[in-house]
Amino acid sequence: MNIGKSVIIKGELSGSEDLTIEGHVEGRIDLKDNVLTIGPNGKIKAEVFAKAVIVLGEVTGNVTASEKVDIRDNGSVDGDIASPRVAIAEGAHFRGSVDMQRSGAKPAAAKPATPGAPATQQSQQQGGQQPQGQRVGA
Amino acid sequence: MADATRSLTDLFGMLGPRRVADGGSVADSAAPISDAAYPSKALHKFLTGLQSTANPVLLDLGPVVGSNVTFFGEQLGCRIRVEDIASDIDRHVKAGTIDGLAGFFAARFTQAPGTVDGILCWDVLDYLDRPAAQALATSLCRLLRPEGCLLGFFSTADSKDQVYTKYVVVDESTLRYRTYPALRPRQRSLLNGDVIKLFKELRVTDSFLMKSKLREMLFRKPAPR
Numbered sequence: 001m002n003i004g005k006s007v008i009i010k011g012e013l014s015g016s017e018d019l020t021i022e023g024h025v026e027g028r029i030d031l032k033d034n035v036l037t038i039g040p041n042g043k044i045k046a047e048v049f050a051k052a053v054i055v056l057g058e059v060t061g062n063v064t065a066s067e068k069v070d071i072r073d074n075g076s077v078d079g080d081i082a083s084p085r086v087a088i089a090e091g092a093h094f095r096g097s098v099d100m101q102r103s104g105a106k107p108a109a110a111k112p113a114t115p116g117a118p119a120t121q122q123s124q125q126q127g128g129q130q131p132q133g134q135r136v137g138a
Numbered sequence: 139m140a141d142a143t144r145s146l147t148d149l150f151g152m153l154g155p156r157r158v159a160d161g162g163s164v165a166d167s168a169a170p171i172s173d174a175a176y177p178s179k180a181l182h183k184f185l186t187g188l189q190s191t192a193n194p195v196l197l198d199l200g201p202v203v204g205s206n207v208t209f210f211g212e213q214l215g216c217r218i219r220v221e222d223i224a225s226d227i228d229r230h231v232k233a234g235t236i237d238g239l240a241g242f243f244a245a246r247f248t249q250a251p252g253t254v255d256g257i258l259c260w261d262v263l264d265y266l267d268r269p270a271a272q273a274l275a276t277s278l279c280r281l282l283r284p285e286g287c288l289l290g291f292f293s294t295a296d297s298k299d300q301v302y303t304k305y306v307v308v309d310e311s312t313l314r315y316r317t318y319p320a321l322r323p324r325q326r327s328l329l330n331g332d333v334i335k336l337f338k339e340l341r342v343t344d345s346f347l348m349k350s351k352l353r354e355m356l357f358r359k360p361a362p363r
Contacts, residue, residue, distance in 0.1 A: 088208075096219070
């Protein structure tokens with residue numbers, strides 16, 4: 001399903017099939033079980049909910065995807081992203097936060113000692129080699 | 139002969155940065171002037187420091203690097219916010235308001251105090267004069283929660299090259315330094331004591347002088363008594 005370049009939609013857009021938008025949409029887009037593609041000409045000012053979102057155009061608003069958000073080269077997102085997988089291509093524009101929270105947090109068992117001792121005992125090493133025993137800098 | 143050549147190659151590989159073949163295209167504004175991989179000692183410790191926190195909040199002060207967002211997201215399951223300080227500096231240079239940077243940084247961040255678990259400061263402080271660096275450092279200390287970590291890089295060599303560096307995470311012990319044009323060179327390099335004064339509310343937990351002439355420093359905010 002395509003929304004063409006000349007189409008402008010204001011309001012709520014929902015559906016149960018994959019959708020490609022080349023036009024303008026303002027409001028809310030809800031495709032929870034489907035893939036939303038914002039084409040190179042697409043301009044979205046909306047809260048977006050989908051299974052996967054592929055951005056080649058411009059999005060202003062928060063994007064939530066249950067599987068993946070993919071901002072391609074020249075794609076632009078100005079808003080917060082929540083998705084377990086996020087890919088941002090070199091050359092893409094992004095301004096906001098990315099929330100990739102896992103459903104089950106990693107257990108803390110594997111953690112070694114917390115980073116370091118107090119400043120008086122700080123480790124000062126030369127280029128990844130063995131400690132040199134010399135003060136660094138000042 | 140072949141063995142001797144290989145030995146020399148190995149030797150040069152140990153002495154210098156690893157040149158990384160990169161056939162991928164990048165945007166014009168981010169065209170790399172150089173792109174080499176270097177070891178990192180502090181990144182691993184930074185990650186370790188955050189792994190005990192479930193779904194930590196991370197603040198990245200560098201430009202957006204998609205692969206870094208993916209890396210930190212997958213490693214930590216974190217919420218990461220990217221606030222590109224280099225673009226702030228360039229904007230002020232263009233507008234001729236560079237003297238107002240200190241005031242700008244004092245009100246730059248909208249997050250509530252003590253809500254950030256980790257800050258990737260990279261080398262942004264090298265590009266600031268003393269008042270602006272102090273204003274930014276004070277803001278970062280305020281944002282960091284008790285026991286939170288801050289990773290900062292500081293050049294030990296003065297340079298007038300007008301480039302910023304994107305630090306692209308290859309793995310937890312390797313970073314690729316990818317430079318791109320800047321409107322301002324690094325300012326005078328900060329001495330160890332200067333850095334400690336900037337972050338006087340934090341405790342230095344690790345400091346590594348790397349062969350890349352960067353000092354990698356890891357800070358932690360002490361828990362309130």
